[in-house]
Amino acid sequence: MMVTLMLFHTTSKPSKFIKYTSKSTIDITEPSDICYDETTSTFYVVSDEGTIKIKDRDLHTLKTLRYKGSDFEAVCVVDTLIYVSDESGKQIIAFSTRSNEIVTTYDIRNIGGLNAGIEGLTYNTKMNTFIGSYEKDPVVLIEYDKNFHEIKKINMKKISDISSLTFHRGYLYVLSDEDASLSKVDPTSYQVLNTVYFDIINPEGVTFIGGSDSFLVVSDAMQKIYTFNAVGL
Amino acid sequence: MKKILISIVILFISFNELYSQLGFAHNGHSLEVTGLVTATFTNRDKVKNPKKYLNFFDARNAQVRLEYNYKIVRCVAQADIASLTLGNFDPENIGLMNLWFQLKPVGALKIRAGFFKVRYSRSNLVSEYDSPFFNRSEICRGQIFGSRDFGLNVNYAFFRGLLNIDVGTYTGLAETSLKGKNDLNNKYEYVARVDFAWPQKDKGTDFDLYHTRLPQFTLGANVRYNAKDATISDTYQLLVVGGKKILHGYDAGFFYKGLALTGELHMFQVTPLVGTRLYGNKVNYFNGFGYYAQASYYLRKINLYGAIRYDKIDQNQFYAGFGDRVTAAIGSYFLHNHMQVKLNYTHILNTEAIDTYNPPSWQNQWRIGVYYSL
Numbered sequence: 001m002m003v004t005l006m007l008f009h010t011t012s013k014p015s016k017f018i019k020y021t022s023k024s025t026i027d028i029t030e031p032s033d034i035c036y037d038e039t040t041s042t043f044y045v046v047s048d049e050g051t052i053k054i055k056d057r058d059l060h061t062l063k064t065l066r067y068k069g070s071d072f073e074a075v076c077v078v079d080t081l082i083y084v085s086d087e088s089g090k091q092i093i094a095f096s097t098r099s100n101e102i103v104t105t106y107d108i109r110n111i112g113g114l115n116a117g118i119e120g121l122t123y124n125t126k127m128n129t130f131i132g133s134y135e136k137d138p139v140v141l142i143e144y145d146k147n148f149h150e151i152k153k154i155n156m157k158k159i160s161d162i163s164s165l166t167f168h169r170g171y172l173y174v175l176s177d178e179d180a181s182l183s184k185v186d187p188t189s190y191q192v193l194n195t196v197y198f199d200i201i202n203p204e205g206v207t208f209i210g211g212s213d214s215f216l217v218v219s220d221a222m223q224k225i226y227t228f229n230a231v232g233l
Numbered sequence: 234m235k236k237i238l239i240s241i242v243i244l245f246i247s248f249n250e251l252y253s254q255l256g257f258a259h260n261g262h263s264l265e266v267t268g269l270v271t272a273t274f275t276n277r278d279k280v281k282n283p284k285k286y287l288n289f290f291d292a293r294n295a296q297v298r299l300e301y302n303y304k305i306v307r308c309v310a311q312a313d314i315a316s317l318t319l320g321n322f323d324p325e326n327i328g329l330m331n332l333w334f335q336l337k338p339v340g341a342l343k344i345r346a347g348f349f350k351v352r353y354s355r356s357n358l359v360s361e362y363d364s365p366f367f368n369r370s371e372i373c374r375g376q377i378f379g380s381r382d383f384g385l386n387v388n389y390a391f392f393r394g395l396l397n398i399d400v401g402t403y404t405g406l407a408e409t410s411l412k413g414k415n416d417l418n419n420k421y422e423y424v425a426r427v428d429f430a431w432p433q434k435d436k437g438t439d440f441d442l443y444h445t446r447l448p449q450f451t452l453g454a455n456v457r458y459n460a461k462d463a464t465i466s467d468t469y470q471l472l473v474v475g476g477k478k479i480l481h482g483y484d485a486g487f488f489y490k491g492l493a494l495t496g497e498l499h500m501f502q503v504t505p506l507v508g509t510r511l512y513g514n515k516v517n518y519f520n521g522f523g524y525y526a527q528a529s530y531y532l533r534k535i536n537l538y539g540a541i542r543y544d545k546i547d548q549n550q551f552y553a554g555f556g557d558r559v560t561a562a563i564g565s566y567f568l569h570n571h572m573q574v575k576l577n578y579t580h581i582l583n584t585e586a587i588d589t590y591n592p593p594s595w596q597n598q599w600r601i602g603v604y605y606s607l
Contacts, residue, residue, distance in 0.1 A: 029341075029393070070261060070302065088302065090258040113254030114265045114302070137569035178443045199446055201433050221433035223393050 017197045020217070020226035027061060028053050031218045033120075033164050033205035034225070037077040040097065043207070044082055045218065046072035052084060052095070057209075059225060065100050069093065071114070074121035074132070074164065075205075085132070087117035092148055106148040110134075118142075120165035122172065124187050131172060131187070136161040141190060154190045159183060166215075168208040173233075175206040175217065182206060182215070184233050194233055200226055254607060262303045269296040269362060273602035277595035287595065293326060293602060294361075307335040309349075324375025324408050324472075325361075325368060331381075341390040348383045348411065352399040352426045353455045355435075355484040356497055356525070363438035365529050365562035367577050367600055370544035372499050372523025377471050377548070378457060378480055379407025382422070394434040399426040405459035407472055416473070422459035428452065428484075439495055440531050440538060441488040451486035451495075462506065471521070471548060476505040491533060496526040514551055521548045529562075536566045553585035573604040 030048035037044065042062065043055040050069030054062045074085035081103060082095040092106040108118055112134070120133035129151060130144040139159050143151040156162065156174070163177040171193070172185040180203055183195040198217070205218035213230040254267040271294035277287040298311040309331045317328035333347025350358055356373040357380050368374055384403030390396070404410040405422030428435065430451045441449075460477045471478075482499035504518040511517060525544035532538065540562040548554030559582060564575035579598045586592045 070263065070304075088256070088258060088263050089261065090256065090263075112256060113267060114256040114258070114263050114300075116254065116256065137571065180446055201445075201447060221393065 017199075018228060018231065020198065020200070020228050021214075022227045023224050024059060026059065026218070026223055026225050029223065030220050031205060031223065031225075032072060032220055033074045034207045034216055034218045035075045035077055035122075035166065035205075036207045036209055036216075037082075037097065038210050039077075039080075041210070043216075044075050044077065045205070046075045046084055048072070048220065050086065052082070054100075063100070065095065067093075067095070067102060073117070073119050076122045076130075076166075078123045083121060083123075083130070085118035085121050087119065088114035090114075090117050092118065092121070108132075108148065120162050120175070122165040122167045124167055124172070126170055126187065131165055131167070133162040133165055133174075135163060135177075141165075156190070158192055163203060164205045164218075166207050168215075173206060173208075173215075175203055177203055182217075182233070196230075196233055198226075198228065263301070265298075265300045265302075267298045267300075268607035269294050269298075269604060270607070271361075271602055271604045273367065273600055275598060275600045277598045279595065293367075294604070296330065298331070305337045307337070309333055309335075324380040327381065327408050329411055341394070343388040343390075345386045345388070346384070348381060349386070351379055351382050351384070351403060351424055351457075352386055352388070352401060353378060353424050353457050353480075354482055354497060354499070355428070355437075355451070355453050355486065355495070356439075359437055359439055362573065362604055362606060363440065365439060365538055365540035365564055365575065365577075366527075366542060366560055367575065367602060368560075370497070370523070370525035370527075370542065371546040371556060371558070372525065372544065373497065375407070375472070377499070377501065377521070377523065377546075379403070379405070379422075379472060382407050383410045384422075384424075386424075395430050395432075397426075397428050400424070405461055405473065406463075409473065417462035418460070420460050420462075422457060424455070424457040426453065426455035428454075435486070436488075439493060439527065439540070440529055441491050441493040442531055442533070444491045444531070444533055445488045446490070449486075449488040451484070451488075453484040454482070456481045471501075471503065474503050474505060475507060476503060478503045491531045493529045493531075494527070496524065498522070498524040511551065519549045519551055521546075521550070521554070523547065537563070538565070539563050556584040557582045558584075571606050573606075574602070575604070576601045 028045055028047050031045050032048050034043055034045045041057050045053045048071055050072050052065040056062055069086040071088040072084050073087040076083050080097045084093045090108050094103045096103050118132040119135040122131050124131055132142045134140045139156045139162055141154040159176055160178040161176055162174055164175040166173045172187040174183045174185055180200055181195050181197045184193045200219055202219050202221035203217045204220040208215045215228050215230055217226045256265045273291045273293050275289055292315040294313055295315040296313045301308045311331035312329050316326050331349050333345055333349040335343055335345040337343050354373050356369050382403035384401050386401035388399045401424045403422045404415055435451045458479045463473045463475045480501040484497040486495040500522045502518050502520050523546035525542055527542035529538055529540035542560045545557035558579055560579040562577045566573050577600045581596045584593045
C-alpha cells in the first residue's frame with residue numbers, strides 16, 4: 001500500500017559553496033546521468049537521446065550499447081545489472097553488465113506527462129530497495145522493491161528539483177539542477193543533513209567514485225563532467 | 234454553495250497531480266496529452282468614441298495538445314477550442330495552433346512539415362505562458378509577418394544546440410492558409426533564421442525562472458521574402474500584400490540570476506503591385522519598422538515576477554501607422570507552476586489611425602488573467 005509522507009526538512013549543518021577540481025568534455029550528446037560500477041571499475045553514462053556508454057576510470061569510452069531508447073534519464077548498477085530509466089518510455093530497463101543485453105523491463109505507471117517520469121534512480125544497499133525520483137511539480141522520492149513495486153512516496157519540499165540520485169556509504173545524495181547543489185540525505189528519515197552548492201550549468205547526473213570521497217557531476221547542457229572532492233559533505 | 238466551492242478548491246489543490254499532463258507509453262510509442270485554459274478580464278478606457286468603451290471577459294485559451302513520438306518521428310496536433318468555436322483568426326489566439334510531423338533522420342537534423350510557428354522572430358517562438366505579457370509587441374503579434382503557416386522547415390543544431398540554422402518555405406498566407414488555398418501566383422514565402430546562445434541553449438522564455446548562474450546571451454537574425462498576388466486593401470494590411478515583401482529582423486537576450494532582458498528589431502520593405510498607396514511618391518516601395526525592448530525579474534523565493542516593455546512600430550514612412558506603447562506586468566505561479574496569474578497594464582503613448590473611419594478606441598488597458606496548464 002502506498003504511503004505518502006510529508007516531511008519538513010531541516011538542515012543541520014551550514015551549506016557551503018565548493019569548486020570542481022577538474023573538468024572534461026564528454027563524447028555523448030545531452031548526458032543525463034552517470035553511475036560507477038565498483039566491480040568492473042567502469043562508469044555508465046546515459047543520455048536524453050537514449051544511448052548508454054561504458055567508460056573506464058579515465059572516462060575513455062570502452063563501448064556504446066547497441067540498444068537505443070527514447071529518453072534515458074537515470075542509471076544505477078546493482079550486482080550484475082544496469083538499471084536505466086527511460087523517462088518518456090515510462091520504463092526501467094535492466095541490462096546485463098556482462099552481455100549488455102536486456103534482461104527485463106519494468107513498466108512505471110504514473111500520472112503525468114512524458115517528461116514527468118523517473119529522473120533519478122539509485123539503490124539503497126542498506127534496505128535493499130530502489131529509490132527513484134520525479135524531477136519536480138512535485139519533487140518526490142519513491143521507494144521501490146526489487147521488482148519496482150512502489151513502497152512509499154516522500155515529498156521533498158525543501159529541494160527545488162531532483163535531477164539525479166546516488167547512494168554512497170550509507171547515505172542518499174540528491175542532485176538539484178535548479179539549485180546546482182548536492183544534498184546528503186538520511187535514507188530512513190529522508191531529512192536533508194547537509195548541502196553543498198557549485199557553479200555548474202544544468203547538472204543532471206552524479207556518482208561517487210568507488211570508496212573515495214570524490215564525486216563526478218555531469219552537465220547536460222555543457223556536455224561536461226566535473227570532478228569534486230566531497231569536503232563538507 | 235460557498236462550502237461546495239471551497240471543497241472543490243481544496244480538492245483541486247490537494248490532488249493537483251491528478252490534473253497534470255498525461256503520458257502513455259508502450260513499446261517505444263508514446264503519446265502525451267496536455268492543455269492550457271485561460272480566462273481573462275479586460276478593462277479599457279475610452280479615447281474619443283463613446284461606443285468604444287470596452288470591458289469584457291474572454292475565454293482566451295481552451296487548448297488541447299497531443300504529441301506522439303516513435304523513434305525518429307514526432308507528431309503534434311494542438312487546437313484552441315475556444316477560438317475554434319468562435320472562428321477566430323487572431324494570429325495570437327487562433328483555433329488550430331499546430332498540426333505537424335517531424336523527422337529526425339540523422340544527428341541533429343530535423344525536418345518538419347505541416348502547420349506550425351514560422352521560425353522567424355524569437356518573440357514569435359516564445360509561448361504566452363512563458364512570457365509576462367498577454368500580447369506580443371505590435372511588430373511581432375502577427376499583423377506584419379505571419380506567426381503560423383503551412384510549410385516545410387529544416388533545422389540543424391550545431392555545438393550542443395548552441396547554434397541553430399533554420400530554412401523553410403511556406404505558403405506566405407499565414408493563418409489564412411488554413412483555408413487551403415494559395416494566392417493567384419502560387420508562389421511561396423522563404424524564411425531563414427540563425428540563432429546562437431552562450432553558454433547554454435536558449436530556453437525560449439521571456440523569464441529567467443531558474444536564476445541562471447552564469448550570464449546567458451542569445452542572438453538571432455532572420456529574413457523572409459515573398460511575392461504574392463493578393464489584393465491590397467485601402468487600410469493597407471501588411472500581413473499578406475500584393476507584391477514583394479522582404480523582412481529582416483534581429484533579436485538579442487540576456488539572462489542572469491532572475492533578470493531577463495530581451496529585444497527585437499524588424500525592418501521591412503513592400504513593393505506593391507498596385508501603387509495607389511504610393512501615388513505622388515517617386516519610389517515604388519515603402520518601408521516600415523518596429524522594435525521592442527523588455528525587462529523582467531523573477532523573484533524565485535516567492536514566485537513573483539515583474540516586467541516592463543516598450544514597443545514601437547512605423548508601418549509606412551509615407552502614411553499613418555506609427556505607434557508606441559508601454560506595458561507593465563506582474564504575475565505569479567502557483568501549484569507547482571501549473572497555475573499562473575498575470576496582470577498587464579498597457580498605456581498607448583502615441584498612435585495614428587490608419588483608417589480614418591476607425592480612430593483609436595482606447596489608450597489605457599488593464600487585463601488580468603488566470604492560466605491553468607494541464
